[in-house]
Amino acid sequence: MMKFLKLAFIYIFCFFAVAWVCGYPFGEALKTIPETMVAASPNKVRLAPLPNGVNPFFILIVSFLLGSLIVIVSAALNQERQEALQRCLVGMVVLHSLFAGFQYAGLVSDLDKDFDMRGWHLVKVGNYFSGPQNPKILAEQIKIMVFPRTRLKLDFRSDLSFERDPNFYLLRSLSYHLYPIDIRNIRPGEFDGALLMGVADLASAVPSEYQYVFPLGRNDAIALKEGLDSRR
Amino acid sequence: MELVLKLMILGFCVGFPCFLGYTVVRAICPHIRSAWSAGLSFCVGSGLITFWIFVLGMLKAPLTIAVINWPLLALAAMLFILRRPGRVVALEHNKRVRFCKLNMLDFRIWISGAVFLTLLFVVIEAGALQTYVWDSLSYIAFNAKVIFFERSFQYNANLPHPSSPMGIPLLQFWFNLNLGYWSEYFIQAPFPIYFISLLWVVWSFLKEHVSDRAAWIGIFLLIAANLPVYHAAIGYMDVALSLCLCSSILLVFEAVEKRDDRLFGVAGLCAGLGVWTKLEGAAFVLIVAVLYAVLECGLKKERFKLRSMLKRLVFFGAIPVLVFAVQWVYKKDLGLLLFAGRFGLLGFGEAMFRLKLFVLKATESMFLPLNWNVNWLMWVAGLMLTPFYKNKLSAYLCLGIFFFWAAWSGCFVLTNNFQFMNAVLSRAILQFFPLVVLMNAICFDQFVFHEQKKTKDNAG
Numbered sequence: 001m002m003k004f005l006k007l008a009f010i011y012i013f014c015f016f017a018v019a020w021v022c023g024y025p026f027g028e029a030l031k032t033i034p035e036t037m038v039a040a041s042p043n044k045v046r047l048a049p050l051p052n053g054v055n056p057f058f059i060l061i062v063s064f065l066l067g068s069l070i071v072i073v074s075a076a077l078n079q080e081r082q083e084a085l086q087r088c089l090v091g092m093v094v095l096h097s098l099f100a101g102f103q104y105a106g107l108v109s110d111l112d113k114d115f116d117m118r119g120w121h122l123v124k125v126g127n128y129f130s131g132p133q134n135p136k137i138l139a140e141q142i143k144i145m146v147f148p149r150t151r152l153k154l155d156f157r158s159d160l161s162f163e164r165d166p167n168f169y170l171l172r173s174l175s176y177h178l179y180p181i182d183i184r185n186i187r188p189g190e191f192d193g194a195l196l197m198g199v200a201d202l203a204s205a206v207p208s209e210y211q212y213v214f215p216l217g218r219n220d221a222i223a224l225k226e227g228l229d230s231r232r
Numbered sequence: 233m234e235l236v237l238k239l240m241i242l243g244f245c246v247g248f249p250c251f252l253g254y255t256v257v258r259a260i261c262p263h264i265r266s267a268w269s270a271g272l273s274f275c276v277g278s279g280l281i282t283f284w285i286f287v288l289g290m291l292k293a294p295l296t297i298a299v300i301n302w303p304l305l306a307l308a309a310m311l312f313i314l315r316r317p318g319r320v321v322a323l324e325h326n327k328r329v330r331f332c333k334l335n336m337l338d339f340r341i342w343i344s345g346a347v348f349l350t351l352l353f354v355v356i357e358a359g360a361l362q363t364y365v366w367d368s369l370s371y372i373a374f375n376a377k378v379i380f381f382e383r384s385f386q387y388n389a390n391l392p393h394p395s396s397p398m399g400i401p402l403l404q405f406w407f408n409l410n411l412g413y414w415s416e417y418f419i420q421a422p423f424p425i426y427f428i429s430l431l432w433v434v435w436s437f438l439k440e441h442v443s444d445r446a447a448w449i450g451i452f453l454l455i456a457a458n459l460p461v462y463h464a465a466i467g468y469m470d471v472a473l474s475l476c477l478c479s480s481i482l483l484v485f486e487a488v489e490k491r492d493d494r495l496f497g498v499a500g501l502c503a504g505l506g507v508w509t510k511l512e513g514a515a516f517v518l519i520v521a522v523l524y525a526v527l528e529c530g531l532k533k534e535r536f537k538l539r540s541m542l543k544r545l546v547f548f549g550a551i552p553v554l555v556f557a558v559q560w561v562y563k564k565d566l567g568l569l570l571f572a573g574r575f576g577l578l579g580f581g582e583a584m585f586r587l588k589l590f591v592l593k594a595t596e597s598m599f600l601p602l603n604w605n606v607n608w609l610m611w612v613a614g615l616m617l618t619p620f621y622k623n624k625l626s627a628y629l630c631l632g633i634f635f636f637w638a639a640w641s642g643c644f645v646l647t648n649n650f651q652f653m654n655a656v657l658s659r660a661i662l663q664f665f666p667l668v669v670l671m672n673a674i675c676f677d678q679f680v681f682h683e684q685k686k687t688k689d690n691a692g
Contacts, residue, residue, distance in 0.1 A: 045458040100456035
């Protein structure tokens with residue numbers, strides 16, 4: 001056990017020594033490194049660089065090399081050369097644990113941001129669905145406007161391009177949250193109306209066969225066929 | 233009161249697949265270890281439920297709770313009543329459960345704490361994130377929502393990504409069907425359970441094959457890798473596929489080791505569920521079959537018998553082939569093609585250029601520290617420092633990793649999937665990542681703990 005603790009101390013000491021050389025003394029490193037470890041997306045978990053541009057992975061690699069050098073030299077001096085490589089492998093696990101510790105600290109601080117701990121109020125959903133597009137809120141707004149018609153099929157029209165983000169995401173998100181109001185042509189048959197979004201000239205964009213127009217914003221509206229007006 | 237009711241329904245949605253899966257696995261292989269049948273129970277149970285829904289949908293039967301749940305409840309009850317008792321292994325004296333004082337220097341306490349913290353994070357995050365990730369919004373949860381509101385498969389040809397297997401969307405549909413309305417929380421519930429099952433399977437396999445300390449380290453290596461943990465909280469299908477594939481690979485190894493042909497049936501069931509989870513699962517069944525052939529021909533010391541090997545391959549491949557065939561027939565009936573537009577022949581120069589980009593991207597994806605922490609570094613160090621090829625299990629796992637790399641390189645270099653390489657390569661690695669963790673744990677067991685033991689023995 002003492003051997004392991006000694007080994008852990010060497011590698012952890014090397015890590016913080018390298019961090020210090022890179023401009024992050026012990027306390028600063030403990031505070032700053034966890035903040036770089038929360039940039040997750042479904043395709044990769046990015047490691048953000050530290051504020052002065054140094055990548056924490058660079059610190060990890062250099063500290064591993066430094067720690068391993070110390071371990072190999074001390075093993076050679078103590079006539080324990082056979083064990084040196086095993087100790088390096090254990091050292092890698094020590095650094096893995098240290099990184100995992102930072103990662104847990106990052107997760108906890110991330111959760112703290114997502115929840116208002118005093119009232120157990122969830123703010124993350126609000127964060128994800130806020131912003132200029134607001135797809136979930138917009139979907140709820142549309143559902144309320146056309147109530148009690150819940151199974152409409154709407155023709156989605158826009159002057160914007162939906163080939164790239166953020167509009168690409170907006171359309172998918174809106175169509176998910178709107179369903180069973182169908183804007184992705186899932187159900188065959190005629191349209192019951194149109195959903196106009198980001199249309200420059202709204203007045204001329206509303207097709208003549210649609211009569212009831214509910215404005216959603218300056219460039220957005222819902223137009224429904226005659227007989228589908230919910231407020232009559 | 234409403235919350236209690238919801239929790240009870242959630243308990244049913246999780247508990248029933250577990251019960252069904254447990255009884256089915258036990259029915260196929262009564263002597264399978266309890267840890268295996270428990271670890272695979274949710275995966276197998278949920279796969280059977282969704283396949284049953286798929287069959288009902290194909291036959292245009294009404295998709296109601298009674299039609300879906302009652303026959304399966306009857307099946308599970310029947311299998312439970314008719315079950316053959318497994319071997320009861322008495323606890324040895326020194327293995328009896330003892331309550332002892334907690335020693336804070338014991339690293340197992342710390343790893344247990346890390347596991348608990350990770351699972352807590354996964355469960356909270358799964359509830360908090362709801363449906364916001366791209367694939368989920370675009371087609372997984374979306375398809376589930378369409379089926380939920382239409383209660384039929386009549387618009388399936390118009391769904392986005394219609395060639396994708398329907399396992400996970402139908403599971404999300406079933407969770408909300410039991411609840412009675414569309415809940416953003418309920419559709420997130422299966423994903424943490426898949427992750428817990430994966431941890432369980434890895435743990436139980438390691439406990440059987442390496443020392444206790446190495447098993448704990450293996451679990452720690454898995455939970456300290458970020459991408460699997462993050463995927464456990466979002467609505468993607470890669471952790472589920474990873475569970476199915478890795479279970480299948482490990483069960484094939486155990487089946488050959490223990491000469492238990494029934495284990496091949498369970499391995500085949502897991503591979504079939506892989507086919508039912510994602511399209512690439514079909515290709516991976518071939519990898520598992522080739523791995524088995526290599527294990528039988530090359531790594532086993534006994535005489536090789538072609539006839540028994542073919543028999544086992546048929547036993548293993550029956551369920552995946554059935555699952556694939558049913559899907560293929562259904563999609564064909566809808567006028568869809570399963571791998572439509574994904575294949576195209578390339579010139580040699582173009583293929584070499586793509587291969588170079590693939591190698592660069594793969595290197596970046598492997599060693600990008602926060603996806604996998606330092607697992608891949610450790611794996612490379614293990615390959616260089618240890619005679620892994622002398623250990624049959626290590627050699628088998630290493631070959632598996634090599635085959636997966638070969639399959640993905642072929643997929644990206646030779647087909648139109650090249651355009652998605654930047655986006656999906658890390659997720660592709662996630663599907664076989666548990667094999668890397670297992671190899672690292674074995675390397676530790678062989679190289680570090682074994683050497684320590686030798687040193688102690690020599691000193692003694």
